[in-house]
Amino acid sequence: MDRPQETKMNLNCPICGGQLKNDKIRENIWVDGKLLVIDNLPSKVCMRCDESIVDYKTMKKIEQIIEKFKHKEIEGIKFTAYEVDSGAVALA
Numbered sequence: 642m643d644r645p646q647e648t649k650m651n652l653n654c655p656i657c658g659g660q661l662k663n664d665k666i667r668e669n670i671w672v673d674g675k676l677l678v679i680d681n682l683p684s685k686v687c688m689r690c691d692e693s694i695v696d697y698k699t700m701k702k703i704e705q706i707i708e709k710f711k712h713k714e715i716e717g718i719k720f721t722a723y724e725v726d727s728g729a730v731a732l733a
């Protein structure tokens with residue numbers, strides 16, 4: 642179903658202007674000397690230069706996970722987070 646108003650932006654890569662496709666990426670973030678792995682992040686990836694762009698909502702989600710991770714509240718979050726190896730947490 643198409644909405645009458647096109648709210649979806651036809652985004653192009655801010656680096657090279659190439660076409661972006663929807664993809665899932667993995668972010669490795671070091672938090673207080675521990676590796677936090679967040680998997681399956683919805684992202685747009687440039688088909689030309691591989692630049693990945695996450696939207697505002699996803700960025701906020703990442704920040705949230707980092708905060709929870711820092712405060713060791715990671716089990717309390719809605720996402721299925723599991724221990725991968727020594728201190729790494731991945732989002733299922």
Ligand SMILES: [Zn+2]
Nearest residue numbers: 654657687690
């Ligand atoms: Zn690009």
